[in-house]
Amino acid sequence: MQPSVLAKVQSAGILGVEAYGVCAEVDVTGGLPGYHLVGLGASEVKEGSVRVRSALSNCGYPMPPRKVIVNLAPADVHKDGAAFDLPIAIGLLAATGVVPPRALEETFFLGELSLDGQLRRVAGGLPVACLARKRGIRALILPRESAKEAALLGDVPVFAAQSLPEVAAHLKGETQLERVTKSDAAADGEVLPDLSEVRGLEHAKLALEIAAAGGHNLLFVGPPGCGKSMLARRLPSILPPLDEREALETSIVHSASGRFDRTELPAQRPFRAPNHDVSMAGMLGGGALPKPGEISLAHNGVLFLDELPEFKRPVLDSLREPLEDRAVTLVRLRTRIRFPASFSLIAAMNPCPCGFHGSGIRNCVCSFAAIQRYRGKISGPLLDRIDIQVHVPHVRFEELSQDRIGVSSSVVAARVLEARDRQRHRLAKTKLHCNAQLGAREVARFCQIDEKTTARFGQIADRRGLSARSVHRVLKLARSIADLAGREKLALGDVMMAVDLRVFDQEVR
Template structure:
């Protein structure tokens, strides 16, 4: 007899249905798992044996073959334990095969039969919904998977509970969705003294989701400003929250099955590897740029990242997705992130202070920022200098404008952009506008054209730089409540693209 259960194999954020076939046939006793299993899947037979002992079920003294179909698709992860165990139980007629065939299963088995949480419950629930099947997963994964309302989610704590449900001895009530995660403590921008130009740049960047580079000496407040950027962003829409949570589910960073509605902020250290930033590794897991999808990616000490890591950011910034190439597959992850980068002007950090600068000044500045290639530098819509704060500013009370007040203006500007792009473009914010739609919404008047032509000649703007100035000017106009992009909006946008030294 051949019994069939269903599970999933993950290809990026997509969960592909896998048929777990089990055959119990005459022959020498054995337990084989075929169908391109990795080491974790192959070891499932030992966990299944121990879990059956805890269930007081003896494996038959026959040949047991489990095939994971399609056989040419690599299978990775311990979540195949539960479907393999249930397929074996169906093959020896302990579990009804027709009931099992109506479910998608995933979960790791402990040796005593408990179900251990696994990653990817949310994408698995999406796949189950597409196939019109229920989902069986560990109890800890239930609240996460239950956010997909169109699929019944059954979350037993052990293999015994799963068997009791499938045999109608003790049906399991469907799991309930987890709570919406409240954002962690977010510091207020009013605590930053001075740096009014940098605060204005943060507001523009947040309103249009523009990439921002801050260059300044140590202690000027670059990291402090970036940490408060999250407090300026509007909450995620339901679709954005689901997109982001699916990536976080695969990475195993969702907490208590809750779905966050605040944009994520990722802050990898400059020693992070390419696989950690872009994605990859043994199981082609999502990297920091994908975990920052629909949120912020803050790279402090930007030139200290390896040149190879920095250059790999160029394509994801433009396309909004990253492709992790493997020998037998290409895994795609969305990564529509907003890049906030901070850098010192040179290695010692005191290039502008003759009394404190090193002996290599000013060459050390060009060498240090030269690690950022010209094409990568060109992708920053806003490039600002963050000067050292004077002691007079530090002595003032922290009574600047609150983040909440700025966030209201940002949300109003985002609402204008949502209405603008809802039917005419795939873009969601001004930073994504391109082609005819950009020419339509950000066309400068005759005075503005003369200004941007003069700036192009003086600054040596590329075509990308020209379009990024138009996008930034459109955002400034939205914050100003103006339907047209005026010359003052263009002038301010141009002021944020003053060139830094960059390598080729």
């Protein structure tokens, strides 16, 4: 009887946006010929054994007529996907003496096999590279499409393979796999839509600038076609550029979702605009082994909810936690999985179901009750986390057809960046980054107003019946307005302008 041979191949699985080590142990022993897979695998992993066997035999490595046991360790983690096809196949080649076991050391293998032995892309190349770096792994062997994103980390050597025979030849030392390096291509030739294309709407543009400067969430209310979506899509163009840490964080989320599609780190913040029929899982993340949702794909960027009242109420309500925590936690199989979700929320809605309430261009045909119901679709607690709510008026044809160019995004972006710098210095000793995050204590400390302003603001607050919460929001906004103007002290004008940025404080809801 032939001795039993055990081969171990290192690989990795993805849980949330993080990779964890998986070891494929392949044991080829005497006994009844057969193939046994153990180590809690999802059905896809089980189906993988069929693919692995076909791929091996189609590439000229028929399975030995012996007993084969494959164990994916650790056994207590629920595994998903077909990414273990390649490590299992390589384990079989090592256990049957086709490739030298030494060649597998300190190397991570990942990839789905097709029946003819071609390698297919897997999700999570970048988080796997992060794990490989932590473990001091020498090389990462991945399908070509996954290799590109893994190489973005820069530290761990990444090799791209197109097929199983290519990997085998590499391990035998016959040929070398292509080493993929981080592309130095000037990041992003992408041109973002520019603010200068928007005619008129000076107040709405200012609101957008203040939102960008202080990290405030924003809601545009206005009739159809007035330019709400157009404005919202221009928010990324005035936000500070992504720094390298943020770019990597965001890319890790996209890589884990299996939807990373670039060869360099992004220079622009992500902009996600989910449709209003998006499900809870689509928004927050979900699935048996959860993938990131829209709020996480928008991490370090912008989440745009167009036609806000059309979204499902529970989906909107579920945004409260991530808006507070800048992350979302899902519980699956007694495991808590945390996805980062730090985004700027920008939303748009019509003032009423017909869209023309208060527009001055057409008469609104909606009943008072219908308007109340429409607005009531946005829960108070969500609205409460949207510091800025402004009306966007209809732009007259005359103004639209003028060819006077408005202020460009780059000019506004420079002002925003300065305002952010001021906040960073002021908040250096706290864990906060921007005015939107200020709590009651910080508002009391950083948003002080003089006596005259206090008296005037007090009158307005009383007349409008502002809650303590609203007062607090106004002061934070005034802080951002002053930061844009380069003033350390809040002026009366800053507070007045801030009051104007909260139209829902002035209306009966």
